[in-house]
Amino acid sequence: MLNRIKINYDVLEMMVFFWESMSSKEKVVDAYCIEVSEKTEMAPLYGKEFTKESVRKVMSALSNRELVNHPTKKESRFWNNNMWMTEDMDNMKEMLQSVKLLNLDHLKEEYTEQTKSEEINIVFIPGHEDTYYVDGNTLTINFFKLIADFLDGSIKIEGKPMQEFIEEKVKELL
Template sequence: MVERIKVNFEAVEAMLYFWQTTKDKEKVSEKYLNDVADMEGFKLIYDDEFNNESVRRAMSAVSNREPFQSKNKKEGRFWNNNLWMMEDLEYTDAMIQPIKKLHLDSLVEELNKYNGNADYDTIEVFFVPFHTEEYIISGNKLIINFFRVRPDFVDENTYIGELEITEYIKEKIKELLKK
């Protein structure tokens, strides 16, 4: 039975610092890049093509304003999306604010009706800026690609794909509970 849903956006906060600092033409240390690449949220998305060195290399190229030689599509997309974030930090902030205000405890009762025999008492929802995937499920963790968060300034909702963010998370947690 699911008892709580935790939201983790530490990777986004670390990247926000990186984007702001880099846009202001200040340097971030190599240690900072390594620390970000070693964050739990990032570790959850690593695979044979995309790993901590991919994150570090792409961030270093962005920070140093150097050309980036991606080894694959995932690295290239990650690098490109980081450049995009720095173009309009107000839009980036509009992506972040709804995540900071997410309260998913209201979903617990509905999810338990859906699957009261869930193997996990805690579900963790991570927001991580990453590459080509929209989300990844790993055990009791739902990792959502922050770059896919889309604020709508007309109706003041926030979306991922065609779904409002809370509805999107609920659907993906249901998928997690089926596994």
């Protein structure tokens, strides 16, 4: 039985401050970049080519209005994605609003029988290449993979409406 669906966008809130600061040409201290990198929600991104230090290094470079020295492919992608947010704040705000308004409570009514987990966590983070990550009962979604469809005003992931995409992935967790 599915009892709870928790949507976590705490890291995005931290990144909004960062993106707005960058857009306003303000500098962000390294301690803030380190704090973002150490958030447990960021863990799915980390591996051989992209680490906590990668997050700090990229955010620091952005704050200093520099390119990243000798970046990996994932670090370059992370730099580009973050730069995109600072250059298109209206799009970022539209994407963020869709995340904040996301409501999946109707799924609790659908899953009244036995499920693998009684609680599902949906986490939005600024990622690099992958669209999503699954770990137990947690679905982590790369915020940068949300795309605004200006024809119908919706937000899509991999060509599907965001809500539909997330519902499909949640069903796989159950």
